[in-house]
Amino acid sequence: MVNKTAKLGGAASDVLIGKTAHGLMMMTWKPTPVPDDDCFAAIKAGIDALPPGVKMILTAFYGQDATPANLELVARFFHKYPSYADKVFLSVKGGTKLHSLQPDGSPENLRRSVDYILEKLNGTKSLDLFECARYDPTYPLEDTLNVLQDLVQEGKFKYIGLSEVSAATVRRAHKVAPEVAAVEIEISPWSYTQETKDVIAACAELGIAVIGYSPLGRGFLTGQIKRPDDLEEGDIRRNLSRFQEDNFKHNFAIVDALTAIATRKGITPGQLSIAWVSARGPHVVPLPGSSNVKRTLENLAGGDVELSDEDLAEIDKALETHTVKGGRYVDTVPNEKLHLWG
Numbered sequence: 001m002v003n004k005t006a007k008l009g010g011a012a013s014d015v016l017i018g019k020t021a022h023g024l025m026m027m028t029w030k031p032t033p034v035p036d037d038d039c040f041a042a043i044k045a046g047i048d049a050l051p052p053g054v055k056m057i058l059t060a061f062y063g064q065d066a067t068p069a070n071l072e073l074v075a076r077f078f079h080k081y082p083s084y085a086d087k088v089f090l091s092v093k094g095g096t097k098l099h100s101l102q103p104d105g106s107p108e109n110l111r112r113s114v115d116y117i118l119e120k121l122n123g124t125k126s127l128d129l130f131e132c133a134r135y136d137p138t139y140p141l142e143d144t145l146n147v148l149q150d151l152v153q154e155g156k157f158k159y160i161g162l163s164e165v166s167a168a169t170v171r172r173a174h175k176v177a178p179e180v181a182a183v184e185i186e187i188s189p190w191s192y193t194q195e196t197k198d199v200i201a202a203c204a205e206l207g208i209a210v211i212g213y214s215p216l217g218r219g220f221l222t223g224q225i226k227r228p229d230d231l232e233e234g235d236i237r238r239n240l241s242r243f244q245e246d247n248f249k250h251n252f253a254i255v256d257a258l259t260a261i262a263t264r265k266g267i268t269p270g271q272l273s274i275a276w277v278s279a280r281g282p283h284v285v286p287l288p289g290s291s292n293v294k295r296t297l298e299n300l301a302g303g304d305v306e307l308s309d310e311d312l313a314e315i316d317k318a319l320e321t322h323t324v325k326g327g328r329y330v331d332t333v334p335n336e337k338l339h340l341w342g
Contacts, residue, residue, distance in 0.1 A: 002049050002300045004278070006285050008089075009208035011179035012129070012159045017089055019278055020303030021057035021211060022046045022296065023289035028069035029061075031234035034291040040077050045293040047087050049300050055089040057211070059184075059287060061133065071120035078124035085125045091182070091211070092117050093163055095132030103339055105136030105144045114156050129181060131161030135169060135342030145177040161211075166341045167198035174206045187212030187277050187284070188221060189315065190242070190254055190324040195341050200280055208283070215277040215286040217242075222270040223255045241326030250325040257318035265311065270295075271302030276315055278303050 004019035027039045047056045060070045071092070078085050094113040097104040104110075114130055121127065130148065135141065148160045159181040162173060173180055185199050191214065203210045216222050218237055225231065228238065228248050237243045242251055255269065262272040270288070277286040286303060290296040307315075329338050 001051060002304050003051070004304050005051070005054050006209065006282060008159070008181045009203070009206070009283065010159070010177075010181040012181035012209075013207065015055060015089060015181075016053065017055050017057050017285065018046075018050045018300065018303070019285060020274060020300050021059060021285050021287040022299075023059050023213060023287045024074065025059070025061045025070055026289045027291045028073055029067075029236070031232055033069065036073065036076060039073060039291050040080065041293050042291050042296045043077055044081065044084065046290075046296045046300060047084055049297060050087075055087060057089045057091060057285065057287070059091045059093070059211070059213075061093040068116075068120050071117060075120060075122050075124045079122075082124070088125065089128045090125055091129040091131065091161060091184075092127060093131050093133040093184070095134070095136070101133075103132060103134040103136035103342075105132060105139035107143070107147045110144065110147045111151065114151055118156065127157035129159040129161045130157045131163045131182070131184060133163050134339035135162070135165050136339075137342060141169065141172055142176045145173060149177060149179075164340055164342060165199070166195060167202040169342060170199060170202045170206065170208065174208070178206075180208055182209040182211050184211040184213055184287070186214045186328060187280065187286070188215045188217045189258060189273055189276055189319055190217050190221065190251070191328055192319075200284060204281055204283055210281070210284045211287050212277045212280070212284055213287045215274050215288050216270050217273070220251065221255060221258060221273045222268070223259050240329060241331040242324065242328075244326065247326040253322040254319070254324065257322050258315070261311070261314055261318065265305075267302070267305055268298060271298060271305055272307075272315075274299055274302030275305035275307050276312070278305075279307050279312065 005016055006019045008015045027034045060074050161182045163184040183203055200210055228243055231238050258272055259269045262269045274286045288299040290299055
């Protein structure tokens with residue numbers, strides 16, 4: 001059983017959660033989806049590892065409406081295990097255009113998006129938190145938040161979250177909606193820029209939880225992926241800049257350095273990365289994905305690892321020595337088109 005817990009922020013500040021969450025997206029967003037039995041066992045193992053009364057954050061992302069597989073998986077899980085619904089804090093990202101991953105913050109689309117999620121959940125689990133996957137700058141943030149506030153009042157979901165936003169946007173949102181419970185951004189030893197630090201600091205000041213997705217660098221920092229060809233055909237990571245052949249070889253020095261530190265501590269490289277993300281603050285919750293029991297429990301145990309000042313200094317030195325090569329997504333596509341740090 002794991003021990004560390006955290007609290008969400010804003011209107012959800014009384015919700016006690018595990019210090020490490022569980023991402024479900026890659027259970028279905030891959031060329032060969034993982035069988036239900038494996039996914040369900042991994043989800044159950046994570047929930048069962050928490051102390052009584054502590055909720056597990058499960059996050060899903062449906063993206064374009066043509067691929068509702070992630071939500072349908074969640075619905076099948078809670079249909080089979082209805083007693084687990086009250087043990088889970090379910091967060092879902094949506095708010096994209098029909099048949100697209102581009103954000104659409106129009107009132108009509110936000111309502112459609114939330115209703116679509118509820119339709120796919122089919123009454124098996126209430127939607128605890130909804131967040132737009134990206135901020136749509138074509139609509140005033142204040143208007144977007146007002147629509148989400150209306151949806152909360154209508155009982156569609158309980159809490160509002162933000163995703164992939166800048167510190168300035170967090171502060172702007174807080175003025176309109178101080179009830180915002182969480183902000184989801186990418187955080188890992190190889191994704192820790194000034195923008196990341198600014199969001200973490202702003203959320204600490206405003207009493208908002210930070211959910212750090214991809215704390216394992218999309219699996220790269222576990223050391224289990226030795227070369228790009230280890231990824232199956234169709235894996236989206238094959239398109240990402242950091243996984244291209246030359247960048248991959250350069251970046252593996254980061255894995256080697258972190259592995260050496262982890263080995264001396266008697267933990268895995270993945271656990272070291274999760275512990276490092278968790279150490280960014282008591283309000284920071286790492287969000288690794290996993291579709292098997294062993295890795296799920298390993299991830300949760302990583303959130304319980306305590307890193308000393310000496311450990312953190314050694315990790316910082318390793319990251320300064322071995323800089324990452326390549327952007328978070330695709331270098332040829334500007335951040336504005338990817339809607340990063342909106």
